[in-house]
Amino acid sequence: MNERAKKALYLSARISATATAAAVCLYLLWRYEYISQFGQIDNATGMLPVALAFVIAGCAAVLAWLKYGKPTIPVAIVCAVVLVITSALFPTALRGNWWRGRNTGNAEAEPDLSVYAPFTGEQTAVLDEAPDLTLTSDLPVIDGATAFYPIYASFAQAVFDKDAYEADPDSVRCTKTIAAYDSLIAGDVDMIFVFEPSESQRKTADDAGVELHFTPIGLEAFTFVVAESNPVDNVTSQQIRNIYSGKTSKWRTLGWKDGGDIIAFRRPEGSGSETGLQKLMGDMPTAAPRPLPDESLIGTDSLMKQVTVEWNGTQPALGYSYRFFAETMYPNPDAKLLSVDGVAPTESNIKNGTYPFVYEFYAVTRGEPTGNTAKLVEWITGGQGKELIEKTGYVAI
Numbered sequence: 001m002n003e004r005a006k007k008a009l010y011l012s013a014r015i016s017a018t019a020t021a022a023a024v025c026l027y028l029l030w031r032y033e034y035i036s037q038f039g040q041i042d043n044a045t046g047m048l049p050v051a052l053a054f055v056i057a058g059c060a061a062v063l064a065w066l067k068y069g070k071p072t073i074p075v076a077i078v079c080a081v082v083l084v085i086t087s088a089l090f091p092t093a094l095r096g097n098w099w100r101g102r103n104t105g106n107a108e109a110e111p112d113l114s115v116y117a118p119f120t121g122e123q124t125a126v127l128d129e130a131p132d133l134t135l136t137s138d139l140p141v142i143d144g145a146t147a148f149y150p151i152y153a154s155f156a157q158a159v160f161d162k163d164a165y166e167a168d169p170d171s172v173r174c175t176k177t178i179a180a181y182d183s184l185i186a187g188d189v190d191m192i193f194v195f196e197p198s199e200s201q202r203k204t205a206d207d208a209g210v211e212l213h214f215t216p217i218g219l220e221a222f223t224f225v226v227a228e229s230n231p232v233d234n235v236t237s238q239q240i241r242n243i244y245s246g247k248t249s250k251w252r253t254l255g256w257k258d259g260g261d262i263i264a265f266r267r268p269e270g271s272g273s274e275t276g277l278q279k280l281m282g283d284m285p286t287a288a289p290r291p292l293p294d295e296s297l298i299g300t301d302s303l304m305k306q307v308t309v310e311w312n313g314t315q316p317a318l319g320y321s322y323r324f325f326a327e328t329m330y331p332n333p334d335a336k337l338l339s340v341d342g343v344a345p346t347e348s349n350i351k352n353g354t355y356p357f358v359y360e361f362y363a364v365t366r367g368e369p370t371g372n373t374a375k376l377v378e379w380i381t382g383g384q385g386k387e388l389i390e391k392t393g394y395v396a397i
Contacts (some may be wrong), residue, residue, distance in 0.1 A: 002061040011077040014064045021060030025053040032094060032284065040242045042247040045290075049093045052086045056075040059083040073175070096246040097288040104168050110302070116150040118157040118165060118172055122181075125154040125391035133379040136161040140373040143173040143180040144193030144274045147325040148361060151218070152193045154388045155380060177272040184366060185210050190373045192364050195272040196279070213369065214362040215377055219395040221323040221345035222276040222357040224338045227308045227315030234255050235373070237356050243318070244277060246287030251316060258314065263292065264321040273303075273321055278356055323350070324393050350395045361396065 012305060059079045060087050066072050066079075069302050092098070110355050115123040139160055156165065156172045159221045165171060175183065180192040185208050197205070197212065197216050203211050224240065226232065232254050242248040251259025266289040267274040278286060296307050297317075304326060307317040323345045326337060337345055340356050349355040369377045379385055386396035 017064040018061045019135045021064075022057045025057040028090070029053050033241070034247070037238070037247055038381070040239070040253055041247045043246075045098070045287075046247040046249065047360055048096075049090060052090050052093055055086045056083060057069055057091070061087070072162045084152055094245075094285040095288050096290070099288060099291050105215060105219070107305055108244060111325075113146070113149050113153075113174055117161065118153050119162055121153065122284070124157055125150070125388045127158055127324055127384055127387060128239070130184075131158045131379075132384055133159050133375060134161055135372050135376070136164050137161055138372050139168055139171040140171070140371075140376050141171050141188070141191040142191045142193070143183055143189045144176055145177045145195065145361075146174060147272065147322050147329065148193040150324075151389055151394060154392055155376070155385065158384065158388060159376060159379060162386070166348075177275075178238045178268065178270040180229065181205075181270070181364075184212070184364060189367065191376070193361065194364060195220075195275060195359055195361050198270045198275045198278065201270055211367045211381045213365045213367050215364070215369075215381060216360040216397050217363050217380055218359050218361050218389050219350050220361055221350050221355050222273070223321055223323050223326055223345045224340065225304065225307045225319045225321055225326055225332075225335050226338060227333050227334050229241040229315050229319065230256065230259070230336075232259075232338065233336075236341055236344055238341065241281060241284055244286050245284050249290075257385045260312055260316050263309070263311060264295065265303050265317060267303065267320070276322070276357075276359060279359065283388065302330070304330050304332045305337065307308070308332060309329065325345075328393055347393075347395060364376065 028329040029050060032049065034041070034053075036364070038050075041050070059082050063076060063081045066076055068076065078233070091311070115121045118124065141187045144152055144158065153172060165218050173180075173183075173189065178201075180189070180194055181197055181204075183189045184192045185201075196214070197349055202212075224235065231252070235254060239254055241247065242253075243262060244359075248254070249262050249264075251257075251262055267277075293311060297306070297311065304321060307319045309317055311317075323337070326332075326335075339345070343349050343355045345355050345357075350358050351377050363377055363380055365373060365377070368374075
């Protein structure tokens, strides 16, 4: 090969390497919405993936075009080391996962469930006529999310014989989503009422050789909660994605110029509402929770109460929950639910499908239900089961 051909080959290889590195970096920035949402990035942590992508592309270009020789070896080594480090840091930067061991305000609320308890609760939904099914023995053991206790407690009151229930009150439990899935997988309960599981919960079931069987029974809105004093009443789906992917962290970006930093409270991994957030984000990496600016903001350890904390003269918190829980089971009179894409999370908007974040909830069993559990599932999906779901305040399927 003559000298001219070698130069042309080297030039082509350099151009190709530079273009490939630039294309990969641009693709990643496009893929994770940093290009389309560049104007919504308002913080250094959110900008870091962009900066790292440019450093990666720049180092690759330098290594491709550097005239190698003894004087340039240190430059090549430095560029190679920086390239490796920035490439390794890029996935972490996407999640903003720099906050090890610091409080982020994960919170669980504790509403008064006694008002919904079978046979004693004054707010338990009741049928207008006698139930089509009565179970007098071998009562299925049921459990579930706190938000669905009013529903399945009403099922138990309608279907379980009172004497049989009083002899076995542990047949109706409420250990919350995480523990309920664990109990079902372990075989300690027969049926749970929950939203769909997280990826880790699916993996736990798979590892245990347990097939989870889902029977959809209702619909619920996944909502976003702020203080009543917050002038923001509506956010877009994209703005939600920008906040929870770490791009947006200032209220001014959403139109509240004096709001300061968004204090975004999060829920524990595996909880129904945290899984709802993950579902909303889809394949977009969800930013790791940022630490609270002050430990005092932990407050009551209830997200519905935390969203009204004061900081630097404002109430800048943001949280998420489900409509019925936020409005009925554990309301905060100083908080409000945001509209999303101009649509309020109302029962009618759940039914007509206009609210963007509506999720199914389920009666979940280990494999196909059998015996009295199967009878109960069949009854729940019939007219009387749907009637109790609607009377409780949810939307039946």
